[in-house]
Amino acid sequence: MKPDIFEAPDYYNLDELLNEEHKLVRNSTRSWVKREVSPIINEYAQKAEFPKQIIKGLANIGAFGAYIPQEYGGAGLDQISYGLIMQEIERGDSGIRSTASVQSSLVMYPIWKYGNEAQRKKYLPKLASGEWMGCFGLTEPDYGSNPSGMVTNFKDKGDHYLLNGAKMWISNAPFAQVAVVWAKNETGRVHGLIVERGMVGFSTPETHNKWSLRASATGELIFENVKVPKDNLLPNKSGLGAPLGCLDSARYGIAWGAIGAAMDCYDTALRYSKERIQFGKPIGKFQLQQKKLAEMITEITKAQLLTWRLGVLRNQDKATSAQISMAKRNNVDMALNIAREARQMLGAMGISGEYSIMRHMMNLESVITYEGTHDIHLLITGLDITGYNAFK
Ligand code: TGC
Ligand code: FAD
DSSP: OOOOOOOOOOTTOGGGGSOHHHHHHHHHHHHHIIIIIHHHHHHHHHTTOOOGGGHHHHHHTTOSSTTSOGGGTOOOOOHHHHHHHHHHHHHHOHHHHHHHHIIIIIIIHHHHHHSOHHHHHHHHHHHHTTSSOEEEEOOBTTBSSOGGGOOOEEEEOSSEEEEEEEEEEEETTTTOSEEEEEEEOTTSOEEEEEEETTSTTEEOOBOOOOSSSTTSOEEEEEEEEEEEEGGGBOOSOOSTHHHHHHHHHHHHHHHHHHHHHHHHHHHHHHHHHHHOEETTEEGGGSHHHHHHHHHHHHHHHHHHHHHHHHHHHHHTTOOOHHHHHHHHHHHHHHHHHHHHHHHHHTGGGGGSTTSSHHHHHHHHHHHTTTTSOHHHHHHHHHHHHHOOOOOO
């Protein structure tokens, strides 16, 4: 693997919009990624394995619960710092960012927001330190974009709940100690349950044969008459709005993360355009290659502005779910297009594991699908601006 000499583009001097804490968090995460992720990521993606040895490091840089209060072990940072951490991690690899997103936004967030004090104290410090890893089970074999149809269910058996059903495509599932699982009660109301590894009837088979997010572990969650203690129900919110509220936080992080992947592809292609000689001159001197690069930096800059503004709105607790959808959809699409163009600019070298571009490109095919597909986010914007629901 080549040494990581990434330099971040900042065409509109956006650093001037960041405070000292933002820059410190961003720079330290960037250094950590160069030191701990870049040297190993190609090897782990090639062998389709999550590099568990970086869990402690992810915890130390505040990637687990960046905005969770310090009293629960979180880093107590604001939403822009959280976004910058996601951007820098995904600059290294979307799969590693996935692990951090799930831990923060889909496991720690619901326990913090919908859990009681005993649950916060029991789980959050261990999740923040990486001692326990978590996963989030919403998607089912027959219910992906339409989670309201879920069939996973639990019945009240007096001193415990009995949980049955299955979730699939679950990030971190194969090694998680804790799963936040969404299931319907006897009346059909959706609730969150904390299921722990070791509960009888709970298994997490790994999903193999992926061409995307290969350095992230994906699996199923299978519940066969699992006895879940009543203390493990998240008491403070129910209904589909509860899991969808977690998705707001994760989708926001992905909007930042995608910028990281795009910046890495752009930086690599720009550097290559100055080094690669064809027809007696660097390929960067050809107008067709300049067009690709000029469009890349334009799109990255627009995404940076959109996302920074969204971060300000999130800090003021004013961002709507539809605004988050727009940023997730725009930025992931932007990053995927840049990855595809950048890969072409490297010619045959673009398909080599020596460069990060093809790995980003393949990863982004998952990112454009999970947390709401590209089409679903368009329909969320459509509903928001017209008032007409076109999902059903
Ligand atoms: P709908 O009737 O619109 O809404 C049901 C209730 O939820 C409320 N709501 C939200 N609340 C908070 N945040 C949001 N973003 C919300 N969107 C809706 C809504 O107000 C309502 O509340 P109430 O009180 O009236 O009951 O629900 P619907 O069934 O029509 O579905 C709407 C739709 C299609 C937008 C939604 O189902 C959706 O977003 N589908 C996409 C599914 C998805 O994103 N799954 C992601 C699974 S997790 C994952 O992919 C993790 S990958 C992680 C990684 O590795 O990084
Ligand atoms: P479907 O819902 O079957 O969609 C198929 C196609 O139909 C898509 O193009 C979609 O846009 C389109 N479509 C669906 N409905 C409509 C409509 N109403 N109008 C127009 N078009 C429509 N889930 C979790 O719960 N937890 C996780 O940790 C998690 N991690 C994941 C990790 C990976 C690597 C991947 C790939 C997925 C992960 N997911 C996870 C699942 C992910 O959220 C779903 O794949 C996603 O929500 C889409 O569901 P689906 O795959 O069933 O596609």
